[in-house]
Amino acid sequence: MGQHKNKIDFEQLLQSHQLKRTNPRLRVLSMMSSRSSATSQPDLEAAMSDIDRVTLYRILAAFEEKGIIHKVFDLNGTANYAMCTADCNEGHHHDEHLHFSCTNCKNVYCLEELHLPAITVPEGFKTEGVTVYATGLCPKCSKRSAAK
């Protein structure tokens, strides 16, 4: 039962996915799991300028492929990545939760707590998964705009 939640053992996480425990990977995992919103490649690049850009691309691709992180798009259309919970695995992702995109800071929050209502699609469509995107202001930005 992959429970990559608080106090995650990153080394084990990598190991269990046949990925070597390297420094760049550990740092990426650490950054991603410490954040409440999803992380983009540019975010990573800015935060870890000593790691090669290409390496970051490859790490993200490998993690996504293995089901360690999943991709969501923010309002700019930039890919952002967030740690997967539970049942994501090699090639199969389940991010059937609410994604909240802040129109102000452009951050994307994965709100897993919420369960989604059932959706019915028209005849002919075969639904495999459903994701809900909400747009608006995240707590930080809504506080800020209320204050001032």
Next chain:
Amino acid sequence: MGQHKNKIDFEQLLQSHQLKRTNPRLRVLSMMSSRSSATSQPDLEAAMSDIDRVTLYRILAAFEEKGIIHKVFDLNGTANYAMCTADCNEGHHHDEHLHFSCTNCKNVYCLEELHLPAITVPEGFKTEGVTVYATGLCPKCSKRSAAK
């Protein structure tokens, strides 16, 4: 009340948005409204290779800005554009409908008919709009895979 539905008068549509009636624009409108799924820049580029790539970028940007089309991302993260219905206008889009992304052909369908269930977000978030993405097989692809 912008009813850009069947038998649209594209010229009028452009005019009402203070856009000149040019050939590239009419062709883009024509292609987009003739399709059941959203259209990407690469789609347009392939279909109208005589129109400059840059012109297409600018047309899409202008249309989106004016609220004639709206943007959705497909499973590759590529922006796709679909005609807006009714109440989109200068800077404000309302695409609160179901977007269906086909995992096979990667097309995105805007299913406006469906009304979305209410979604509740956690304390602190201020929701402005909600969009639902479903993934799976579109009628065309599901038929195809069933047949053979």
Next chain:
DNA sequence: TTAAGTGCAAAATCTTTGCAAATGT
């Protein structure tokens, strides 16, 4: 030791910008 991962250089894409020529009103 050796397969996997990283860094660097370079190619391939994709998107934006500036400006002169063309076009719509």
Next chain:
DNA sequence: ACATTTGCAAAGATTTTGCACTTAA
């Protein structure tokens, strides 16, 4: 005629690819 819009050239940005060097197991 005049303001837009287009096309082309070129700059910027983003993403991918190839390969030699390094590192975890």
